[in-house]
Amino acid sequence: MTKNNRYPDVVLIGQPNCGKSTLFNAVAGLKADTSNFPGTSIKHTHSKVNVEGSIVNIIDLPGTYSLNPSDPAEKVALSHLFHEKPDLIINVVDASILGRNLELTLELMELGSPMIIALNMIDLAKKKGVEIDIKKLEKLLGVPVIPTIATRGQGIKEMLEAALQTLGKSPSVTPIKWSRDVEQRVEKLANLLPEDFPPVYNKRFTAIHMIEANKLFFDKVLREINPKLKEDLDRVRRELEDMHNAPSYEVISAERHHLALKIFEESSRVFRGKRVKFQDRLDDVIMHPFFGYIILLAIFFGFFFIIFKIGNPLEELLLEPLTSLRNFLMLKLGENVFSYLIDGLLAGIGGGVAIVLPYFVPLILLMSFLEDVGYLARAGFLMDTFMHKIGLHGKSVSPFILGFGCNVPAIVSTRILESRRDRVITSLLIPFIPCSARTTIILALVAFYLGPIWAFGFYTFNILLIAILGRVISLFFRTPSPGLILEIPSLKMPSLKNMLKKTIFQMKSFIKFAWPILVAGSIVLGFLQYLHFDRIINIILSPLVEKGLGLPQELGVTLVFGFLRKELSLIMMLQALGVSYKDLMTVVTKEQLVVFTVFINFFIPCLSTVALLWKEMGKRIAFLSIGLNTGVAVILSLIVRLILGK
Amino acid sequence: MGFHKGDTIELDSMAIFRGPVLVRNLTSDTSVALGRGIAQRIIVEIIDEK
Ligand SMILES: Nc1nc2c(ncn2[C@@H]2O[C@H](COP(=O)(O)OP(=O)(O)OP(=O)(O)O)[C@@H](O)[C@H]2O)c(=O)[nH]1
Ligand SMILES: [Mg+2]
Numbered sequence: 001m002t003k004n005n006r007y008p009d010v011v012l013i014g015q016p017n018c019g020k021s022t023l024f025n026a027v028a029g030l031k032a033d034t035s036n037f038p039g040t041s042i043k044h045t046h047s048k049v050n051v052e053g054s055i056v057n058i059i060d061l062p063g064t065y066s067l068n069p070s071d072p073a074e075k076v077a078l079s080h081l082f083h084e085k086p087d088l089i090i091n092v093v094d095a096s097i098l099g100r101n102l103e104l105t106l107e108l109m110e111l112g113s114p115m116i117i118a119l120n121m122i123d124l125a126k127k128k129g130v131e132i133d134i135k136k137l138e139k140l141l142g143v144p145v146i147p148t149i150a151t152r153g154q155g156i157k158e159m160l161e162a163a164l165q166t167l168g169k170s171p172s173v174t175p176i177k178w179s180r181d182v183e184q185r186v187e188k189l190a191n192l193l194p195e196d197f198p199p200v201y202n203k204r205f206t207a208i209h210m211i212e213a214n215k216l217f218f219d220k221v222l223r224e225i226n227p228k229l230k231e232d233l234d235r236v237r238r239e240l241e242d243m244h245n246a247p248s249y250e251v252i253s254a255e256r257h258h259l260a261l262k263i264f265e266e267s268s269r270v271f272r273g274k275r276v277k278f279q280d281r282l283d284d285v286i287m288h289p290f291f292g293y294i295i296l297l298a299i300f301f302g303f304f305f306i307i308f309k310i311g312n313p314l315e316e317l318l319l320e321p322l323t324s325l326r327n328f329l330m331l332k333l334g335e336n337v338f339s340y341l342i343d344g345l346l347a348g349i350g351g352g353v354a355i356v357l358p359y360f361v362p363l364i365l366l367m368s369f370l371e372d373v374g375y376l377a378r379a380g381f382l383m384d385t386f387m388h389k390i391g392l393h394g395k396s397v398s399p400f401i402l403g404f405g406c407n408v409p410a411i412v413s414t415r416i417l418e419s420r421r422d423r424v425i426t427s428l429l430i431p432f433i434p435c436s437a438r439t440t441i442i443l444a445l446v447a448f449y450l451g452p453i454w455a456f457g458f459y460t461f462n463i464l465l466i467a468i469l470g471r472v473i474s475l476f477f478r479t480p481s482p483g484l485i486l487e488i489p490s491l492k493m494p495s496l497k498n499m500l501k502k503t504i505f506q507m508k509s510f511i512k513f514a515w516p517i518l519v520a521g522s523i524v525l526g527f528l529q530y531l532h533f534d535r536i537i538n539i540i541l542s543p544l545v546e547k548g549l550g551l552p553q554e555l556g557v558t559l560v561f562g563f564l565r566k567e568l569s570l571i572m573m574l575q576a577l578g579v580s581y582k583d584l585m586t587v588v589t590k591e592q593l594v595v596f597t598v599f600i601n602f603f604i605p606c607l608s609t610v611a612l613l614w615k616e617m618g619k620r621i622a623f624l625s626i627g628l629n630t631g632v633a634v635i636l637s638l639i640v641r642l643i644l645g646k
Numbered sequence: 647m648g649f650h651k652g653d654t655i656e657l658d659s660m661a662i663f664r665g666p667v668l669v670r671n672l673t674s675d676t677s678v679a680l681g682r683g684i685a686q687r688i689i690v691e692i693i694d695e696k
């Protein structure tokens with residue numbers, strides 16, 4: 001990250017959702033998260049790559065609409081641009097909305113730094129009936145343009161070659177001039193900048209951004225440090241305003257807008273095809289105020305059903321040999337410390353493979369399908385109404401949706417919320433969102449033993465609970481929340497390759513981070529059982545577990561371990577009860593199963609989530625969250641026990 | 647987010663219960679979901695197509 005490494009820095013910059021991270025992954029191997037949802041990347045990811053013998057440091061940044069940032073993720077992009085001064089900018093452009101993307105291109109060119117353009121998504125542009133004359137575009141902009149299709153890896157090689165060439169020569173980019181009258185004013189201000197005034201990139205760029213600057217703060221500082229310059233700036237702004245009858249910053253952005261549209265029109269031809277009409281019609285239905293919600297429900301239900309239909313037989317198939325192996329070893333080894341340890345080891349390894357993966361893999365696969373099609377943003381649009389009803393900012397939609405995958409990145413992404421109030425409420429609610437680990441548990445326990453309808457009901461109830469909690473928490477914060485602004489990306493046909501890649505990526509991280517914890521946890525439990533130490537924990541917890549929740553005493557220890565990793569509770573449950581997965585229902589009743597699931601589902605999500613909450617939001621919020629989750633878990637499972645009788 | 651004075655926009659969908667509206671910008675060919683509060687602050691001139 002620091003400048004003193006010898007390798008040149010190459011940054012990928014572009015508007016949200018134009019395919020930067022996909023390009024980055026195509027170059028650097030799978031490292032960054034991608035999704036058809038603007039605002040997927042929230043921090044920068046970097047990687048050293050060897051391009052034909054020369055090593056460069058490639059950096060993927062969050063998307064930004066312009067160089068005047070509004071949300072914190074956009075600021076990440078900019079602070080990088082200003083502090084690290086990259087050696088080469090690769091401006092990633094979404095060819096299917098070229099007109100708007102060029103506005104950022106023009107702004108980047110104002111920097112005057114070496115730059116090339118990756119004209120991405122040309123496949124989509126073609127489908128939309130937009131034909132771009134690359135040579136013409138190159139000539140109009142004066143910057144190399146390389147067409148790419150990031151999802152298929154097309155044009156990557158050419159892009160890297162162009163990058164190397166440009167790096168070698170380091171030619172500066174000449175910004176395209178605006179209309180004469182505006183250009184004259186900018187130039188005038190640039191020349192008025194005192195010699196000792198520190199220019200950012202170059203004088204013209206500095207002058208432009210002074211005119212555009214967020215007025216109050218900047219102006220106040222400038223008045224303090226250089227009153228003469230402040231007067232000049234005001235004069236230039238006033239001249240621009242008088243000429244165009246609009247605020248000066250608007251005059252500048254209108255200049256870019258018109259120039260971008262002009263370049264777009266001169267370099268492309270648009271044939272409006274049937275496909276576009278079809279897509280529009282599809283969107284009309286998906287986002288229809290009535291049918292939209294029906295579809296949302298159907299997708300939600302189908303999602304469960306499919307995962308269950310794939311996971312269930314797979315699980316049974318995989319469990320069979322595991323159970324026999326364990327029984328066989330038990331007989332062979334007899335009762336000693338080894339047999340306990342080995343049984344724990346097998347439970348951990350086997351549980352990961354046979355119980356978790358059969359649900360986890362189809363879940364991730366389907367999730368990445370929904371992500372890449374672009375459905376999530378649409379679901380966000382539909383859900384926004386309810387988000388407001390529970391007192392949340394519309395922008396919270398994206399962290400929430402991320403939370404269904406994993407709570408950890410969801411909490412990081414609350415950074416996009418400007419106000420502390422929204423961040424606090426959203427971060428407190430995220431731990432209640434059933435992440436993929438918990439969805440797996442719901443499927444493996446509730447759906448497996450009681451049927452998929454029960455699992456669906458459980459999930460719906462979970463979401464309802466989040467709504468109620470949100471409502472209650474926001475009662476403590478009285479300020480109304482501002483509205484949603486969320487770009488809805490075009491629907492895209494997901495590529496199977498990409499979906500598989502993402503799934504493998506997730507699986508790898510499961511195997512690398514979660515599985516060792518599962519295995520270690522199970523071995524520790526085996527050891528504790530051998531020492532009969534687990535009984536002590538169970539006895540201490542028995543007032544809650546046995547008296548309160550009406551569960552077998554042996555489950556106490558699993559609840560304690562569960563906070564390391566959710567799946568651990570599931571695997572340990574069987575180990576603690578000393579039964580195989582198939583025979584579970586012989587030792588617990590349906591009611592107990594539901595109570596147990598409710599408890600582990602609402603209890604603190606996992607160690608990583610709490611640690612991250614602590615880091616991001618502070619100690620107080622982390623403890624508040626732990627308290628809230630524990631409280632809700634206890635109260636709810638008590639209520640469920642009462643309702644289900646006994 | 648790419649809305650400029652003079653762009654042509656189209657109202658595509660409204661969510662229930664005073665939820666957000668879906669605004670399509672025909673000039674840049676993009677869609678944005680806007681909360682009502684924000685959408686109300688956009689001044690439009692109606693152009694009839696049909
Ligand atoms: N058809 C098509 N889809 C693409 C192409 N490049 C990327 N995509 C898809 O576009 C979506 C967005 O890609 P990302 O790489 O996440 O975009 P990003 O620019 O990193 O987005 P942010 O991080 O949100 O700013 C993903 O669903 C990709 O699969 C392409 O060349 N053609
Ligand atoms: Mg990204």
